[in-house]
Amino acid sequence: MENGKVEPKTLPGFMELLPNDQIRFNEIKEKIQKSYEKFGFLPLDTPVIEASNVLLAKAGGETEKQIYRFTKGDSDLSLRFDLTVPLAKYVSEYYGELSFPFRRYQIGKVYRGEKAQAGRYREFYQCDIDIIGDGSLSIMHDAELPSVIYTTFRSLGFEDFTICINNRKIFNGMFEYLELADKSTDILRIIDKVEKIGKANVIKELEELNVEKEKIDTIIKFIEISGTSDEKIEALRKLGIDTETFRTGVDELETVIKQIRVCRVPEKNFKVDLSIARGLDYYTGTVYETFLDNYKQLGSVCSGGRYENLAEYYTDKKLPGVGISIGLSRFFYQIDKENILPNENKSISKVLVAGMSQEELEYALEVGETLRNAEINTEVFLEDKKIKAKFKYADKLHIPYVIVIGEDEKNSKKVTLKSMKTGEQQTIDIEEAIKLIKNN
Amino acid sequence: MENGKVEPKTLPGFMELLPNDQIRFNEIKEKIQKSYEKFGFLPLDTPVIEASNVLLAKAGGETEKQIYRFTKGDSDLSLRFDLTVPLAKYVSEYYGELSFPFRRYQIGKVYRGEKAQAGRYREFYQCDIDIIGDGSLSIMHDAELPSVIYTTFRSLGFEDFTICINNRKIFNGMFEYLELADKSTDILRIIDKVEKIGKANVIKELEELNVEKEKIDTIIKFIEISGTSDEKIEALRKLGIDTETFRTGVDELETVIKQIRVCRVPEKNFKVDLSIARGLDYYTGTVYETFLDNYKQLGSVCSGGRYENLAEYYTDKKLPGVGISIGLSRFFYQIDKENILPNENKSISKVLVAGMSQEELEYALEVGETLRNAEINTEVFLEDKKIKAKFKYADKLHIPYVIVIGEDEKNSKKVTLKSMKTGEQQTIDIEEAIKLIKNN
Numbered sequence: 015m016e017n018g019k020v021e022p023k024t025l026p027g028f029m030e031l032l033p034n035d036q037i038r039f040n041e042i043k044e045k046i047q048k049s050y051e052k053f054g055f056l057p058l059d060t061p062v063i064e065a066s067n068v069l070l071a072k073a074g075g076e077t078e079k080q081i082y083r084f085t086k087g088d089s090d091l092s093l094r095f096d097l098t099v100p101l102a103k104y105v106s107e108y109y110g111e112l113s114f115p116f117r118r119y120q121i122g123k124v125y126r127g128e129k130a131q132a133g134r135y136r137e138f139y140q141c142d143i144d145i146i147g148d149g150s151l152s153i154m155h156d157a158e159l160p161s162v163i164y165t166t167f168r169s170l171g172f173e174d175f176t177i178c179i180n181n182r183k184i185f186n187g188m189f190e191y192l193e194l195a196d197k198s199t200d201i202l203r204i205i206d207k208v209e210k211i212g213k214a215n216v217i218k219e220l221e222e223l224n225v226e227k228e229k230i231d232t233i234i235k236f237i238e239i240s241g242t243s244d245e246k247i248e249a250l251r252k253l254g255i256d257t258e259t260f261r262t263g264v265d266e267l268e269t270v271i272k273q274i275r276v277c278r279v280p281e282k283n284f285k286v287d288l289s290i291a292r293g294l295d296y297y298t299g300t301v302y303e304t305f306l307d308n309y310k311q312l313g314s315v316c317s318g319g320r321y322e323n324l325a326e327y328y329t330d331k332k333l334p335g336v337g338i339s340i341g342l343s344r345f346f347y348q349i350d351k352e353n354i355l356p357n358e359n360k361s362i363s364k365v366l367v368a369g370m371s372q373e374e375l376e377y378a379l380e381v382g383e384t385l386r387n388a389e390i391n392t393e394v395f396l397e398d399k400k401i402k403a404k405f406k407y408a409d410k411l412h413i414p415y416v417i418v419i420g421e422d423e424k425n426s427k428k429v430t431l432k433s434m435k436t437g438e439q440q441t442i443d444i445e446e447a448i449k450l451i452k453n454n
Numbered sequence: 455m456e457n458g459k460v461e462p463k464t465l466p467g468f469m470e471l472l473p474n475d476q477i478r479f480n481e482i483k484e485k486i487q488k489s490y491e492k493f494g495f496l497p498l499d500t501p502v503i504e505a506s507n508v509l510l511a512k513a514g515g516e517t518e519k520q521i522y523r524f525t526k527g528d529s530d531l532s533l534r535f536d537l538t539v540p541l542a543k544y545v546s547e548y549y550g551e552l553s554f555p556f557r558r559y560q561i562g563k564v565y566r567g568e569k570a571q572a573g574r575y576r577e578f579y580q581c582d583i584d585i586i587g588d589g590s591l592s593i594m595h596d597a598e599l600p601s602v603i604y605t606t607f608r609s610l611g612f613e614d615f616t617i618c619i620n621n622r623k624i625f626n627g628m629f630e631y632l633e634l635a636d637k638s639t640d641i642l643r644i645i646d647k648v649e650k651i652g653k654a655n656v657i658k659e660l661e662e663l664n665v666e667k668e669k670i671d672t673i674i675k676f677i678e679i680s681g682t683s684d685e686k687i688e689a690l691r692k693l694g695i696d697t698e699t700f701r702t703g704v705d706e707l708e709t710v711i712k713q714i715r716v717c718r719v720p721e722k723n724f725k726v727d728l729s730i731a732r733g734l735d736y737y738t739g740t741v742y743e744t745f746l747d748n749y750k751q752l753g754s755v756c757s758g759g760r761y762e763n764l765a766e767y768y769t770d771k772k773l774p775g776v777g778i779s780i781g782l783s784r785f786f787y788q789i790d791k792e793n794i795l796p797n798e799n800k801s802i803s804k805v806l807v808a809g810m811s812q813e814e815l816e817y818a819l820e821v822g823e824t825l826r827n828a829e830i831n832t833e834v835f836l837e838d839k840k841i842k843a844k845f846k847y848a849d850k851l852h853i854p855y856v857i858v859i860g861e862d863e864k865n866s867k868k869v870t871l872k873s874m875k876t877g878e879q880q881t882i883d884i885e886e887a888i889k890l891i892k893n894n
Binding site: 017019020021022023024025028029030031032033036037039040051052053054055056057058059060061062063064065067068071082084085086087089091102103104106107108111112113115117118123125127136137147151152154155158161165273276277278325327328329330362363366375376379380382383386389391392393394396397398407410411413 | 505851
């Protein structure tokens, strides 16, 4: 800069919030954490930096290009790009000391050198839970996760959201049956476009791919399945596909739907959606995507699924798992931009104690101590300013109460409590003030 | 590894905890956060990665060597090595949108490529608070911070700790007066050794440094000051040093001590200590170090002080501040190693719900939902295992209650609640079980 100073600039693609937004962000983060803990998930906090050979044991292609990778001394290091690889490392490394099924949550920052654009961050929070089995893992866990998703989004204040559930084995089993496994990627790409291009064009494109007529018929029957979750499952059984993979997929999906009901997730908040997660071959069974009903343009706000083997790059042990993830930074950006949750004024302090002059500061400090001992977050304004400036400060920070201490209050050992919301003010005992503040 | 696998290894110098320790760590972190919030400090969460020219505007020497610095594309990037430089950047960058005095806390990981050794981490948590003034900042804030330290360490369960307080202006003023400012570093190094080498040797070494006799007399009088905090302040005034810096230092120290008492920090938890923070020339006024009385070998567990100008590398604005920091990762390592806080068994779940067989699983899931709706962290054991294995799981995870669901419980809509601590068990209504669990 001109004055010989360095320009204080945060890097593009890195979220940095003003205090009010940071309080809102932290509240959401904490609610997610509390929801995860309600289901007994254990906290984990792995390093941001890992040895590159460990972190990239599996990675490749697009992911690898995005990695923040560098050397320090002789060490080839990388920043974690998700929380799943560190989990795989952790479970393999401490296998003997963990209890299975191992239920863990991790809320932390991950790093991807993506092209910076609105709502896409290079450093962002992921909020993950996973349940890892030792050798095997009951399908019941697949049914438990939607109730975690439900509890979490309810705690965040949402009512209108839908957890869409599918099972990868249904696709896989169908393509096995049709002997089209080698063309499955192309076919999925085509049928994904059905809403855009229409049935006739899907048929045309499948024909161009040299898919035989009766196979196209089956595929069309499949993508035309509609109705309630139960009707969809029924329709799947009637497709006449009899490979074991397909049957297992439908059975699993049925079990998951049945148990979700047992877990009391309301019908309106979940459904079978045979179109989701067609593209992700990381998952091998149940898959989840969650949409806000009135804001579908956000895409899935919580996704996940079942995988057969968490840590094959590190260990011979078979460690199947099921998990979900919320991309919190992007989610916060979106709900903020779309005004989905009210952008409320937040404060950490419940009360600002302000002396009329520095003469009353000692009593103000005493009052502050008394309030804090009553578990009320309290700030004492210590600068020598006019009372008006102190009120302005409380107002800017959205502090709901100001306690004014003048000579009278000091002498009578009382306080004048002013509600910044109603403007109401009254001179009362500290104990009474504490009660009033706590009840509001 | 032999089997073609990558060895799952965490880097040396990076803390990674098993679940029970992670729960304990998080509890401490949360208590520190709640204590900071009690005083109205606002949360901040800056990026781990910053542009190197921004982050290293001030750094140099030893610090710079430890930095994790690398390029990604065209960008020269560094990982933050403390939370103060990011604060300076933040306050300069968002100056117009902040309210002053700006009170913020930040709890986050920082990175230093130090030589890895026991208790020294390359990635570690710092828990910082700072109060930044716009142009000026009342000395009263220097008095407020010890009450934050006091509240924080009390909340962590400590009673025997001492916040040692000094003021850099006292040294500086003395050396000004003695016209020894150019030799101050050497002199401080010598007088720091007084307990080890004795008074006679200190005098000898000062003589070797060509310090005149009457100046040596003053220095010796200074380091022999003892007694209560008030007696020390009194003795300082009697040294006959009359530079303005010195007088200001003594006055500030006196004010801070007086106001700490107003803030009701007990006498046993603070004192004037004229020997602390002799080495840190970053601070310009009040300085703090905190020691656990029975574990002085830990060194200071919470340090900080007053600085004249937070952000001179970024802005012409004068931004004086005062702050403290707890190095949480090292602190946790130390209290664990020395067994300072009881290494208790912790759990996230309060209850494990276990069916006698998979026949009772649906009712078990219902019971789990009911407990969670009553705000009790509850896990339902979903795997098809013998009841003994389920108890073993609860025991390993230190879950205090197991609810056993057999055929009878299922039919009568009751639960059998077993306390894992007492072994006591009783078959009761869910509502009664909820009451019992909540009251324990």
